[in-house]
Amino acid sequence: MAGGEVLCSCGRPVPVPRLGQLRRQAADHRRGPTAGSGSATPTTKGQAWLVAGWAVGLGGVALAAALTVLGMMALRRISVGNPTASSAPHESAQSHAKAAAAPAPNDPVAEMLRNSPFGKYAKEFPREIFANDRTPLDPEPDRPVPDPEGTFSRFCSTCHVLPPPDVEPRRLWPAKIRQMYRYARGPRPQPPERIPPMKAAIQYWSSRAPEDLVLPADALGSPASPLEFARHHVTLDAIPAPSAVSCVKFVQLGAQSPPQVLISDMGHGLVVLWTPSERRHPARVLAHIPHPSRTHVVDLDGDGRRDILVANLGDFWPVDTNQGSVVWLRNRANDEFQAIPLISGLGRVNDVQAADFDGDGDLDLVVAVFGNLSTGMILYLENTTTDYSHPQFDPVPLDYRNGTIDVPVADIDGDGHPDFLALLAQEHEEVLAMLNRGWGSFQPQLIYKAPHPRWGSTGIVLVDMNGDGRQDLLFNHGDAFQFPAIARPYHGVSWLENRGTFPWAWHRIAHLPGAQTSVPGDLDGDGRLDVVSSAFIPGFNPAWPDAARMDTIVWLRQIAPGRFERYSLETALPYHAAGDVGDYDGDGDLDIVMGNFFIFPHKNVPWKACLTVLENRSTGRLGQPKQSP
Numbered sequence: 001m002a003g004g005e006v007l008c009s010c011g012r013p014v015p016v017p018r019l020g021q022l023r024r025q026a027a028d029h030r031r032g033p034t035a036g037s038g039s040a041t042p043t044t045k046g047q048a049w050l051v052a053g054w055a056v057g058l059g060g061v062a063l064a065a066a067l068t069v070l071g072m073m074a075l076r077r078i079s080v081g082n083p084t085a086s087s088a089p090h091e092s093a094q095s096h097a098k099a100a101a102a103p104a105p106n107d108p109v110a111e112m113l114r115n116s117p118f119g120k121y122a123k124e125f126p127r128e129i130f131a132n133d134r135t136p137l138d139p140e141p142d143r144p145v146p147d148p149e150g151t152f153s154r155f156c157s158t159c160h161v162l163p164p165p166d167v168e169p170r171r172l173w174p175a176k177i178r179q180m181y182r183y184a185r186g187p188r189p190q191p192p193e194r195i196p197p198m199k200a201a202i203q204y205w206s207s208r209a210p211e212d213l214v215l216p217a218d219a220l221g222s223p224a225s226p227l228e229f230a231r232h233h234v235t236l237d238a239i240p241a242p243s244a245v246s247c248v249k250f251v252q253l254g255a256q257s258p259p260q261v262l263i264s265d266m267g268h269g270l271v272v273l274w275t276p277s278e279r280r281h282p283a284r285v286l287a288h289i290p291h292p293s294r295t296h297v298v299d300l301d302g303d304g305r306r307d308i309l310v311a312n313l314g315d316f317w318p319v320d321t322n323q324g325s326v327v328w329l330r331n332r333a334n335d336e337f338q339a340i341p342l343i344s345g346l347g348r349v350n351d352v353q354a355a356d357f358d359g360d361g362d363l364d365l366v367v368a369v370f371g372n373l374s375t376g377m378i379l380y381l382e383n384t385t386t387d388y389s390h391p392q393f394d395p396v397p398l399d400y401r402n403g404t405i406d407v408p409v410a411d412i413d414g415d416g417h418p419d420f421l422a423l424l425a426q427e428h429e430e431v432l433a434m435l436n437r438g439w440g441s442f443q444p445q446l447i448y449k450a451p452h453p454r455w456g457s458t459g460i461v462l463v464d465m466n467g468d469g470r471q472d473l474l475f476n477h478g479d480a481f482q483f484p485a486i487a488r489p490y491h492g493v494s495w496l497e498n499r500g501t502f503p504w505a506w507h508r509i510a511h512l513p514g515a516q517t518s519v520p521g522d523l524d525g526d527g528r529l530d531v532v533s534s535a536f537i538p539g540f541n542p543a544w545p546d547a548a549r550m551d552t553i554v555w556l557r558q559i560a561p562g563r564f565e566r567y568s569l570e571t572a573l574p575y576h577a578a579g580d581v582g583d584y585d586g587d588g589d590l591d592i593v594m595g596n597f598f599i600f601p602h603k604n605v606p607w608k609a610c611l612t613v614l615e616n617r618s619t620g621r622l623g624q625p626k627q628s629p
Contacts, residue, residue, distance in 0.1 A: 143196075143197045143200070144200075145196055145200045145204075148200065148204045149162070151196050152196060152201060152204060155184075155195065155196055156180075158184075159183075159184075159427045159453075160427035160428070160429075160453035161452065161453060163205075163452050163453050163454055164452055165204075165205050165208035165209040165210075166208075166210055166213075167452055167454040167488075167490070168205070168209055168213075168454070169209060169211060169212050169213055169486065170206050170209040170210065170211055172486070173202065173205040173206045173209050174202045174206060176205075177198060177201045177202045177205060178202075181195070181198050183373055213486060213487070213488055213489050214489060215487055215489050215511070215513065215546075216489055216511050218510070218511055218566070219487075219489065219492075219511035219512065219513060219550075219551075220546050220549045220550060220551070221549045221568075222551050222554060222566050222567055222568035223566075223567055223568065224568060225555055225567040225568065225569055226567065226618075227523060227524060227555070227567075227616065227617075227618040228616075228617040228618045229569060229592070229614040229615060229616060229617060230614070230615040230617050231570075231612070231613070231614055231615075232612075232613040232615065233609035233611075233612060233613075234609055234610065234611040234612070234613055235608055235609050235610060236263075236274060236282070236283040236610055236611070237282055237283070238270065238272045238274075238282060238283040238284065238285050239263065239265050239268065239270060239272060239283070239610040240268055241607060241608040241609075241610070242267070242596075242598035242601060242607045242608070243267065243268075243595070243596050243597065243598065243609075243610035244265055244266050244268070244316075244577075244597045244598065244599075245263055245264065245265050245577065245578055245595025245596055245597055245610055245611070246264050246265070246266040246292065246293050246294070246577055246578055246595070246597065247262070247263070247264035247292070247293065247294050247295050247578045247595070248261060248262070248263055248264075248578045248579050248580050248593055248594065248595040248611070249261070249262045249295060249297070249580050250262075250580050250581070250582030250583075250584075250593070251273075251297050251306075252306075253273070253297065253306050253308075253331070253335075254306075257275070258275055258277045258278070258586065259275075259276065259277070259582055259583055259584065259586065260273055260274065260275045261273075261274045261275075261276065261580075261582075261593060261611075262295055262297070262308070263283075263595065263610070263611075264292040264293065264294070264310070264578075265292070265610070266291040266292055266293055266316065267316065267597075269288050269289055269290050269291060270285055270287075270288065270289075270292070271285070271286045271287045271288075271289060271292050271295065271308065271310060271329065272284065272285055272286065273286050273335070276584050276585070277585075277586055284335065286308070286329060286335075286337045287310070287327070287329050287337060287339045288339075289310055289312050289327055289339065290312055290313075290314060290323065291312055291313040291314055291315060291316055291348075292310045292311070292312055292313075292327075293311045293312070293313045293348075293349065293350045293351070294310075294311040294350060294351045294352070295309065295310055295311075296308070296311075296351075296352055296353055296354060297309075298354045298363065299331075300328060300330070300354060300363055300388075301330065301391075302362070302363075303331075303388075305332075305333060306331055307328060307329060307330050307331045307337075308328075308329035308331075308337065309326065309327070309328055309329075309342075309352045309353075309354060309365070310326070310327040310328075310329060310352075311326060311349040311350055311351050311352045311367070312324060312325045312326070312327055312349055313348040313349060313350065314346070314347075314348055314349070315348060318372050318481065319372055320347065320371060320372045320373055320374050320375045321347065321348060321375070322345050322346065322347065322375070323344075324344075324345075324346035324347050324348045324349040324369060324371075325341055325342075325343060325344035325345075325346060325349060326341070326342045326343050326344075326346075326349060326352050326365065326367055326381075327339055327340065327341050327342065328340045328341075328342050328391065330388075340391065342365070342381070342391055342393055343367070343379075343381060343393060343395060346367075346369050346375075346379070347369045347370065347371030347372065347375030347376050347377070347402070348369070348370045348371055348372060348375070348376075349367060349368065349369050349370070350368045350369075350370040350404065350406075351367070351368035351404075351405065351406050351407050352365055352366070352367050352368070352407075353365065353366050353407050353409045353420060354409075355409045355418035355420070356418065357380070357382075357417075357418055357436055357440045358382060358438075358439055358440040359417070359438075362383045363383055364380065364381060364382050364383045364393075364440060365380070365383070365393060366378070366379070366380055366381070366398075366407045366409070366420050366434075367379040367380075367381060367407070368404040368405060368406060368407045368422065370402065370403060370404055370405060370425075371402040371403070372402060373402060373426075374402070375402060376400075376401060376402025376403055376404060376426075377397050377398070377399060377400050377401070377402075378397070378398045378399040378401075378404050378407065378422055378434070379395055379396070379397055379398065380395070380396040380397075380398050380440060380442070381393035381394065381395055381396075382394045382396060382440055396440065398434065398442055399422070399424075399432075399444070401424060401426075401428055402426050402428075403424045403425040403426030403427070403428055404422055404423065404424050405423045405424070405425050405457065405458065405459060405460075406421075406422070406423045406459055406460045406461075407420050407421065407422050407423075408420060408421055408460065408461070408462045410462050410471050412433050412435060412471065412498075413433075413435055415436075417436040417438070418436060419433060419435050419436045419442070420434050420442075421433050421434065421447065421460065421462065421473070422434055423457055423459065423460045423475075424457070425456070425457040425458070425479065426453075427453040428453075429449070429450035429452075429453055429455040429456075429457055429477075430446060430447075430448060430449045430450065431446075431447040431448040431460060431473065431475070431496065432444045432445065432446060432447060433445040433446075433447050433502065446502060446503050447473070447496060447502060447503050447504045448473075448475070448496050448503055448504060448506055449503070450477065454488075454490075455477045455490065456477050456478055456479030456480070456488070456491060457475075457476070457477045457479065458476040458477060458478050458515060458516050458517075458536075459475075459476045459516065459517060459518065460473045460474065460475050460476075460496075461473065461474040461518060461519065461520065463529065464529075465495045465497070465520070465529060465558075465562070466497065466561040466562050467528070467529075467561060468561075470498040470499075470500065471498055472495055472498045472504070473495060473496040473498075473504070474493070474494075474495055474518045474519075474520060474531060475493070475494045475495060475496055475506075475518075476492075476493055476494075476515045476516060476517065476518050476533070477490075477491060477492065477494070477515060478491035478492065478512060478513060478514045478515030478516055478535065478536070480513065480514040480516075480535075480536065480538070480539070480574075481538060482539065483539045484539055484541070485514075485537050485538070485539035485540060485541070487513035487514070487537075487544065487550065488513055489511065489513075491511065491512060491513045491514060491515050492508055492509070492510055492511045492512045492515050493508075493509045493510045493512055493515050493518050493531065493533045493556065494506055494507060494508050494509055495507050495509060497562070507562060509531065509556050509564050510533065510554060510556055510566050512533055512535055512551065513535060513537065513550065513574075514535035514536050514537035514540075514552075514574045515533055515534075515535060516534055516535060516536035516576065516577055516578075517533065517534045517536070517576060517577065517578055517579045517594075518531050518532070518533040518534075519531070519533075519579060519580055519581050520581075521581035521590045522590065523555060523557070523581070523589075523590050523616065524557060524618075525589065528558040528559075528560075528561075529558055530555060530556060530557050530558050531555075531556040531558070531564070532553065532554070532555055532556070532569075532579070532581055532592055533553070533554050534552060534554075534574075534576035535550075535551070535552045535553075535574035535576065536574055536575065536576055536577045536597060537574040537575075538575070538597070538598075538599040538600060539599075539600060540574045540575075540602075541602075542572060542602050542604075547572055548571060548572050549571060550571055550572060550574070551566075551568045551569075551570070551571055552570045552571055552572065552573045552574040552575075552576065553568075553569040553570035553576065553592070553594060553612075553614070554566055554567065554568055554569060555567045555569055569592070569614055570612070570614075573605065573606075573612075575596050575597055575598055575601075575605070576594040576595060576596065576597070576612065577595060577597040578594070578595040579592065579593060579594035579595060580592075580593055581593075584613060584615060585615055589616045589618075591613065591614060591615050591616045592613070592614040592616075593611055593612075593613050593614075594611065594612045594613075594614075595610065595611060596609055596610055596611060
């Protein structure tokens with residue numbers, strides 16, 4: 001059975017699973033529970049139907065598969081990889097967001113919108129993400145709540161655990177409660193009798209919340225770095241100002257190429273390649289893609305040339321959409337790349353990674369569909385291509401939850417098969433290991449669960465942090481995409497230590513409000529991996545108390561396994577949503593390149609520069625300046 005499409009009763013064409021998918025599900029069912037896994041049963045009712053379809057025999061596979069897809073559609077109400085699929089719920093959400101974009105008179109956020117240089121993006125800003133939302137309370141009778149904690153715990157647990165009152169200041173809880181109630185009454189509303197009175201919820205959290213969130217002492221005023229760095233604010237003609245750089249990577253696309261920097265700008269829809277050592281040659285636009293979030297360099301077609309996979313969000317703002325996609329920039333030699341969509345019709349796609357997950361000799365893909373509220377999933381794309389001029393990938397959803405940010409690949413359990421990890425943000429706030437069980441099927445294992453749903457996960461990086469031979473995780477939690485923004489004391493940089501069992505051990509490295517990007521690298525040449533971390537707070541207010549002392553790029557120097565000293569490399573400019581370390585100037589040590597992402601720039605912010613470069617000027621013993629040639 002080669003797969004095809006069936007027509008849902010709603011008129012939506014949906015893909016029929018391939019025979020290989022049914023075979024995998026049947027094998028998983030026969031294998032039964034795995035030691036330490038808790039349960040190996042299918043994770044969804046739709047997948048259980050797939051197993052039943054296999055059981056009826058090969059003669060009935062086509063019919064069973066068609067019924068399976070219809071059942072999954074009825075249960076999940078989603079479409080995978082079908083750009084022609086009905087998008088009414090998504091379009092409705094977008095229309096609502098954009099209709100609400102016009103700033104109200106005397107609204108303090110209206111001034112930010114008017115001053116934003118992003119033009120049309122500012123006009124389309126989805127107003128429901130503002131924390132100062134003044135939406136009136138819905139008319140409802142005052143009903144007593146005799147057991148507030150139990151009542152709200154049951155209500156909230158349909159999406160997440162009960163958030164403690166001290167994760168928000170008192171003044172922001174009313175708007176946050178209104179926002180949560182709108183979500184609860186959204187496309188999949190709860191029964192009215194299960195929704196406690198909103199006034200009671202506001203009273204419960206506001207009365208228990210602190211007046212302000214107080215930052216810990218070590219979140220401010222870090223000592224200056226003993227390494228000397230020369231700072232450059234870099235403008236590139238290929239990227240118009242203001243930039244919205246979402247990904248920066250040191251790459252080498254050709255075997256003889258000097259160090260290059262691959263840059264994605266999601267505001268202007270650009271994938272750009274820059275060679276810092278070739279100053280006479282300008283940066284080149286490799287492709288125009290609506291909203292490129294992340295890139296992954298890999299030789300997808302096996303022709304010996306390195307290609308680029310691009311995760312396309314599909315919309316600039318955090319809304320539900322079906323415009324997300326995965327695009328393959330196929331290397332045609334001579335620095336020419338052909339943009340080929342591999343799958344579209346998805347929610348906002350934030351990451352894509354490649355590996356031969358099913359062991360058949362070609363590269364499959366795993367995709368992090370962040371989505372927003374009603375969209376999102378972890379998606380496995382099985383490579384069934386016979387001719388790369390017409391690539392074919394069969395989609396298999398692995399997890400239907402929203403909020404997946406990163407899906408880095410590694411052999412976590414040491415069985416010789418590639419696994420991957422998944423960071424889920426939004427209300428889930430957890431890290432999963434997806435262990436490859438063969439044939440491209442995966443067993444989830446919990447690596448880490450955050451203490452509350454406001455943790456703000458922003459990224460993970462696989463790295464052997466303590467040098468014990470096991471892959472650990474660098475972990476950032478500092479989501480500050482909220483207006484008005486505030487500095488949160490629980491934001492920061494952590495690492496998750498792999499001790500050979502699940503879950504992994506959590507260790508905080510540093511408090512850092514707005515922690516967005518962390519990259520490992522030995523900056524001082526002492527043989528131990530350090531960490532460079534940056535902050536992204538798009539609504540940052542330089543008038544905040546202690547704003548001038550707030551670190552926005554830090555060097556976390558590892559002085560012993562798992563022990564770090566913190567040094568400040570920049571303050572009061574939290575506009576870095578991406579970055580990397582590499583040999584920018586070709587002198588043999590590591591430099592730092594951070595991307596700049598501006599929405600509401602203030603005075604004295606270098607908003608015309610798309611990159612901030614910190615060029616390492618020290619070598620040999622720590623702090624010893626380089627000798628002039």
